[in-house]
Amino acid sequence: MQKEIDLDLITSYTLRTGVIISLFFILAGTVLLFVRNGGMNHTLSYLSDFNNSFNSHFIPLGGIPAGLASLDGIYYITTGLWVLIFTPISVVFISIIDFLKDKNRLYVLMSIIVLFNLFFAMLVIPRIT
C-alpha cells in the first residue's frame, strides 16, 4: 500500500514556514529602518508618526525587488506583510490537492470559489476603487 501523505502535517508546516519567513522579513525590515534611520527617502521619525500620511498607498508592490536589493527597510516589512497575507491562501491550494485526491468534487468547487473571492479582492477591486 502506498504510504498516505499527511496533508494536515503539510498544512501545519506551510503555515509555520510562512509565518517564519514573514517574521524574518519584518524583523530585518525593522532593524534596517532603525539602522538606516528611515526608508524610502523618509526619516524614521516621519515613518513612525501615525498622524503623517505615509501608508501603504505610497508603497508600490512592483518596487519590492529593487527595494530589497537596496536594503530598504520599508520594502522588507512590505515583503513580510505580503508573505503573511499569502500564507493562509497557500493552505487553500493545499486543500484543493487533498480534495482532488479524494475526488471530492463539491469541495474542489468550494475551494475554488474561496480562491476566486481572494483574488477578486486582490486583483479586481484595486482597479475599480
Place this chain on the structure above:
Amino acid sequence: MSAILYIALKFLSIMAGGIAAGTIGSLTGLGGATVLVPLLTLFYSVPIIYATGASLVSTIATSAGSASAYTREKITNVKIGIGLEIATTAGAIVGSLTAVYINNNNFSYLIYIIFGIVLLGSLIPTVQRGKFEEPVPRKADWSTKLFQLAGSYYDKRLKKKVDYEGVRWWLAEIIMFFAGVISGLLGIGSGALKVLGMDWAMNLPMKVTTTTSNFMIGITAATGSSIYWYNGYIQVFLAAATALGVLIGSFIGAKILMKITNKNIRWIFFAILSFLGVEMLLRGFQKSSLLNISTAIEVALSAVFSVIMILGLYVHTMRGEKVDAKGN
C-alpha cells in the same frame, strides 16, 4: 540619538501591547485584534483605520501561528473551515469596502460604536457556552451528509476520541457572511461570530469550533488586508510592531490553551473585553459629539460596567453549577 531611542521605545511598547493581545486572542479563539484595536486607539492614540489595518494583518499572524499547532494535532476541521470560507471571504470584501467608504467620508466614529457593540455582543455566546465540553448530540440533517460534516479528534485532556456530526450548514454559512463583514469592517478576525456559527448553528464541539475558527480567521483577514493595503490603510511601522507582537503572543497563547480547561478561558477575556467594549462605545459617542465626558469618567464608567458584568456572570455560573450538582 535620543530621538531614535524614543522611537525604539514606542516600537517596543506597541509590540508589548501586541504580545498581550495575541496571547488573549489565541486563548479565546477570537484573534488578537479584538484586544489590539481598542488598545491601539484608546491607549496609543492611533487613528482607528490604521489600528484596524494593522490588526487585520496581525490577525493573520495569530491565526497562522496557532493554526499550525492545531492542524498538527488534528483538531482543526480544514474541510468545514474551507466550506464556510466562501461566506466569510465574500463578507470580508463587503466589510472592507464599507470601512474604506466610512473612512473616506469621515464617519470613523461609527467604527468605534460598531466595535463596542460587537465586542460586548461577543460576550453573550461566551456566557451561554462552556458548561459542556462536548455538545449534546443533534440529529443529523441533509447538510451533514451532503457537506460531509462528520469528524473526530483526540481530546488530550479527556484522553479519548471524540466523534461529532455537524448540522445546519446553511445557517452557519449565513452567520459566516456576517462574520466576514465584521472582520473587514473592524479589522478583527470576528472569532466570536465564527464560534457562534460552528458551536451554536452547527453543533460542533468547542475544541473543533475554536481551532477551526482560528484557521479560518487567517483566510478571511487575508482578503480584507489586501483591500486595506491598496486603499492605503496599512501603516507599515505600526503593522510591523503589531505583527511581531501578536505573533509572539499567539505562540504563548497556543501553548497555554493545550493545557487549560475551557472554563478558565472564559473568565480571562470576559473581564478585559467588557472593559474595552464599553470604552470603545463611549469613545465613539464622544467622537460623534453625542456625548461629552472626560476621559477619567469614561474609564471609570467602563470599569464599573465591566465589574458589574463580571460579577453577574460569576453569580450566574455558580448558580448553574449548583443546579447541576443537585441534578446529579
